[in-house]
Amino acid sequence: MADFPGRARVVIIGGGAVGVSALYHLAKAGWTDCVLLEKNELTAGSTWHAAGNVPTFSSSWSIMNMQRYSAQLYRGLGAEVDYPMNYHVTGSIRLAHSAERLQEFQRVVGMGRYQGMDLAILTPDEIAAKYPFLATHDLTGALYDPNDGDIDPAQLTQALAKGARQMGARIERFCPATGARREGEDWVISTPKGEIRCDYVVNAAGYYAREVGKWFGRDLPMMVMSHQYMLFDTIPELEQWSRAEGHKLPLLRDVDSSYYLRQEKNGFNLGPYERNCKAHWVTPDDPFPEDFSFQLFPDDLERLEWYIADAMARVPLLEKAALTKVINGPIPYTPDGNPLIGPMPGVPNAFEACVFTFGICQAGGAGKVLAEWVIEGTTEWDMWSCDPRRFTGFEDPDYCVAKGMEVYGHEYAIHFPHHSWPAARDQKLSPVHAETKALGAVYGAYNGWERALWYARPGDDTSEAGSQTWRRNGPWFGAVAEECAAVRDAAGILDLPGFSRFRVAGPGVADWLAQQITGKVPGVGRLGLAYFADDKGRIVTEMSVARLADDEIWLITAATAQAHDREWLQKHLAPGLVLTDESAHWSTQILTGPASRAILSQGTEADLHRPWLTWQTARIAGAEVVLMRVSFAGELGWEIHSRLADTPQVWAAVMAAGKAHGLKPFGMFALNALRIEKGYRAWKGDLSTDYTVLQGGLERFVDWSKPEFRGKAALEAERQAGPRKRFVTLRIEAGDFDPPYMSTLWSGGTVVGEVTSAYWGHRVGACIGLGMLRADLALPGTGVEVEIFGVRHRAVVQEDAPMWDPANARLRA
Numbered sequence: 186m187a188d189f190p191g192r193a194r195v196v197i198i199g200g201g202a203v204g205v206s207a208l209y210h211l212a213k214a215g216w217t218d219c220v221l222l223e224k225n226e227l228t229a230g231s232t233w234h235a236a237g238n239v240p241t242f243s244s245s246w247s248i249m250n251m252q253r254y255s256a257q258l259y260r261g262l263g264a265e266v267d268y269p270m271n272y273h274v275t276g277s278i279r280l281a282h283s284a285e286r287l288q289e290f291q292r293v294v295g296m297g298r299y300q301g302m303d304l305a306i307l308t309p310d311e312i313a314a315k316y317p318f319l320a321t322h323d324l325t326g327a328l329y330d331p332n333d334g335d336i337d338p339a340q341l342t343q344a345l346a347k348g349a350r351q352m353g354a355r356i357e358r359f360c361p362a363t364g365a366r367r368e369g370e371d372w373v374i375s376t377p378k379g380e381i382r383c384d385y386v387v388n389a390a391g392y393y394a395r396e397v398g399k400w401f402g403r404d405l406p407m408m409v410m411s412h413q414y415m416l417f418d419t420i421p422e423l424e425q426w427s428r429a430e431g432h433k434l435p436l437l438r439d440v441d442s443s444y445y446l447r448q449e450k451n452g453f454n455l456g457p458y459e460r461n462c463k464a465h466w467v468t469p470d471d472p473f474p475e476d477f478s479f480q481l482f483p484d485d486l487e488r489l490e491w492y493i494a495d496a497m498a499r500v501p502l503l504e505k506a507a508l509t510k511v512i513n514g515p516i517p518y519t520p521d522g523n524p525l526i527g528p529m530p531g532v533p534n535a536f537e538a539c540v541f542t543f544g545i546c547q548a549g550g551a552g553k554v555l556a557e558w559v560i561e562g563t564t565e566w567d568m569w570s571c572d573p574r575r576f577t578g579f580e581d582p583d584y585c586v587a588k589g590m591e592v593y594g595h596e597y598a599i600h601f602p603h604h605s606w607p608a609a610r611d612q613k614l615s616p617v618h619a620e621t622k623a624l625g626a627v628y629g630a631y632n633g634w635e636r637a638l639w640y641a642r643p644g645d646d647t648s649e650a651g652s653q654t655w656r657r658n659g660p661w662f663g664a665v666a667e668e669c670a671a672v673r674d675a676a677g678i679l680d681l682p683g684f685s686r687f688r689v690a691g692p693g694v695a696d697w698l699a700q701q702i703t704g705k706v707p708g709v710g711r712l713g714l715a716y717f718a719d720d721k722g723r724i725v726t727e728m729s730v731a732r733l734a735d736d737e738i739w740l741i742t743a744a745t746a747q748a749h750d751r752e753w754l755q756k757h758l759a760p761g762l763v764l765t766d767e768s769a770h771w772s773t774q775i776l777t778g779p780a781s782r783a784i785l786s787q788g789t790e791a792d793l794h795r796p797w798l799t800w801q802t803a804r805i806a807g808a809e810v811v812l813m814r815v816s817f818a819g820e821l822g823w824e825i826h827s828r829l830a831d832t833p834q835v836w837a838a839v840m841a842a843g844k845a846h847g848l849k850p851f852g853m854f855a856l857n858a859l860r861i862e863k864g865y866r867a868w869k870g871d872l873s874t875d876y877t878v879l880q881g882g883l884e885r886f887v888d889w890s891k892p893e894f895r896g897k898a899a900l901e902a903e904r905q906a907g908p909r910k911r912f913v914t915l916r917i918e919a920g921d922f923d924p925p926y927m928s929t930l931w932s933g934g935t936v937v938g939e940v941t942s943a944y945w946g947h948r949v950g951a952c953i954g955l956g957m958l959r960a961d962l963a964l965p966g967t968g969v970e971v972e973i974f975g976v977r978h979r980a981v982v983q984e985d986a987p988m989w990d991p992a993n994a995r996l997r998a
């Protein structure tokens with residue numbers, strides 16, 4: 186194999202739409218010394234048989250960004266690389282059967298407009314005008330996306346491949362990667378044609394990704410579903426209509442019934458996501474095949490009968506057509522249905538771009554994102570929704586199958602803000618789970634940990650259906666109001682298992698941390714809030730710092746941030762320092778409210794008059810605990826950190842002491858209400874790499890006097906120029922619905938910012954929004970409007986201080 190490349194900068198394993206797009210984007214960025222290995226012919230995995238729909242719709246901002254980028258790329262790609270493609274931009278109609286569905290669409294219209302797309306809501310009459318063969322009597326409306334359409338997935342892949350090759354990248358077909366090993370700073374990838382050494386490696390192996398991942402010590406959180414679509418023969422009426430109109434029908438999605446129906450030549454393509462769905466390759470009698478190139482599963486129409494009947498009732502024309510072909514192919518799923526794009530957790534210079542459920546419409550954007558990760562170590566858009574580190578290792582095959590089937594069966598479902606999906610729950614239980622359950626807790630999962638969302642009172646509706654609403658005033662609302670009142674007037678206790686906790690120790694740990702964070706490192710015995718910026722000054726993460734000793738700190742962070750933050754710390758760790766993940770050994774109670782000192786004083790000898798932002802060890806019910814005087818709820822309070830085994834006795838002692846003081850358990854919904862009244866930001870909502878530390882309004886956590894810290898140069902330049910947008914707190918006259926993430930802010934008829942989180946503050950009695958506003962408008966008293974589900978509501982910019990207890994007097998009490 187004289188011509189076989191022995192060395193490359195990047196090796197990509199897998200030549201489906203995604204892997205080839207990654208190669209194209211690396212080459213486009215100037216990294217042409219890259220090789221893609223494909224075990225068979227390009228597209229042999231899921232790509233060759235995909236239906237090729239290219240929607241831009243998503244209720245996730247980042248996924249929408251990726252899909253919008255793809256659609257734009259595909260429009261120009263054929264001409265750019267001189268490879269004409271079948272790409273039909275037909276537009277699409279997404280039907281709404283309910284008011285809630287229409288609200289979902291309204292929100293997406295707002296997000297789409299902010300991304301420069303012209304999505305629109307249609308009335309039933311307008312639907313009929315665009316789609317004459319459709320029964321509209323039971324519809325509340327529809328979403329029209331003019332950018333939607335379908336592309337030939339094989340042609341798309343070949344066009345990207347041609348473009349990549351033209352720029353100098355290489356593709357080795359019929360060349361499987363068979364293993365990977367680390368030698369010094371190199372990855373060595375073995376193939377039957379020889380070995381390739383490279384600096385970086387990318388797993389883009391589609392549904393084979395778990396097999397490839399094993400070489401890197403990874404157990405990928407994924408499973409494989411069987412997904413079908415059916416092709417129907419020519420229908421003369423449709424042919425006639427298309428000829429007369431000069432175009433095809435828009436792509437139809439009946440999302441409440443759960444299928445899409447697309448005009449295919451002059452017939453139809455019907456593709457359901459059925460509830461009674463089927464996973465493949467999960468049982469011993471259905472083992473994962475070594476090679477499934479260009480293969481399909483046998484047809485299985487029985488599962489689809491209801492959907493076929495429903496589609497025929499919706500578009501009666503379909504009844505006239507003969508079914509000509511069924512495609513039943515493998516489609517991989519992660520537990521949340523989003524792909525894995527980004528650094529391979531715990532593995533140096535290795536990346537993932539795999540497990541795509543919608544890999545045709547996302548390939549373009551995914552290639553861009555992957556190339557940025559490899560080249561720059563960061564991405565233009567915050568891509569946490571697809572970051573492999575959002576999974577932390579507890580996701581075993583049973584969990585992946587249960588969640589994958591749940592996501593597939595609800596592929597088009599509405600994601601309501603107070604709803605928790607029920608499959609594969611109870612993965613990790615708090616040491617006092619039985620106790621909180623007995624008190625009426627209704628749970629949600631955080632990195633697998635079950636935490637109380639709220640405590641139902643006798644008679645409260647705790648059904649799943651009860652939580653499927655956009656309304657603020659759902660079944661939890663009264664209970665949450667009482668929980669917040671208890672925290673304000675007496676005391677509340679929140680059982681918080683699963684905080685992520687890292688111990689970093691060694692000589693010079695404080696100096697090291699000072700370089701990593703924007704602000705000051707607290708002294709021994711003290712606590713602080715620390716912000717980690719990237720080199721561009723953007724917000725990577727936020728952690729609480731407890732300075733345990735001169736050479737020892739604890740960093741405490743969100744449950745879901747465990748793998749992400751651990752990796753960030755590990756990557757930047759100085760020689761001589763040791764990082765240990767202690768998350769699994771500890772649990773936490775938040776005891777907060779004016780009576781919390783009286784309650785705590787009954788069970789411990791600790792000095793409870795030590796000031797806010799200090800910590801001490803103490804004993805409660807015989808157990809050693811760490812008391813931290815902080816409160817995310819914004820009242821007098823302590824976090825009680827106890828070892829797992831000690832937690833039940835600590836909980837029992839505090840609950841017993843609290844009886845006489847009106848102590849009440851509270852949940853995550855109440856905590857969200859309480860923190861937003863204090864203006865405390867939430868990670869990956871208010872705090873993300875979409876914003877710099879200065880835009881985030883965090884200048885008080887920047888110590889400019891430090892000679893150096895990561896991001897300093899970029900932040901100094903931004904300070905000189907003045908940030909373009911600024912963090913604001915808004916009091917919103919919101920009506921019945923709090924604005925969801927990325928609801929747009931308006932002024933004078935133009936969009937001037939966005940809401941990053943919003944909730945009802947029970948102590949101040951108002952809907953409070955945190956968000957980003959054009960800098961010239963970010964002045965207290967300025968009136969703006971917030972678009973909430975398509976309706977604009979008045980909002981006023983607040984002082985740059987918490988709306989509850991602006992002087993922090995209650996915290997310091």
Ligand SMILES: Cc1cc2nc3c(=O)[nH]c(=O)nc-3n(C[C@H](O)[C@H](O)[C@H](O)COP(=O)(O)OP(=O)(O)OC[C@H]3O[C@@H](n4cnc5c(N)ncnc54)[C@H](O)[C@@H]3O)c2cc1C
Nearest residue numbers: 199201203224230231232236237238362391543544545546
């Ligand atoms: C019936 C059906 C319809 C679909 N319709 C749509 C749609 O309309 N729109 C949409 O966006 N998505 C659709 N999808 C999903 C889409 O097909 C996939 O998400 C997409 O093809 C994934 O692309 P990929 O590049 O990640 O993976 P793949 O296309 O599976 O590519 C992975 C490649 O890696 C290669 N490979 C694996 N192991 C190795 C190795 N060791 N060495 C070298 N090469 C290796 C494989 O041969 C394969 O070619 C559909 C899927 C199905 C099943």
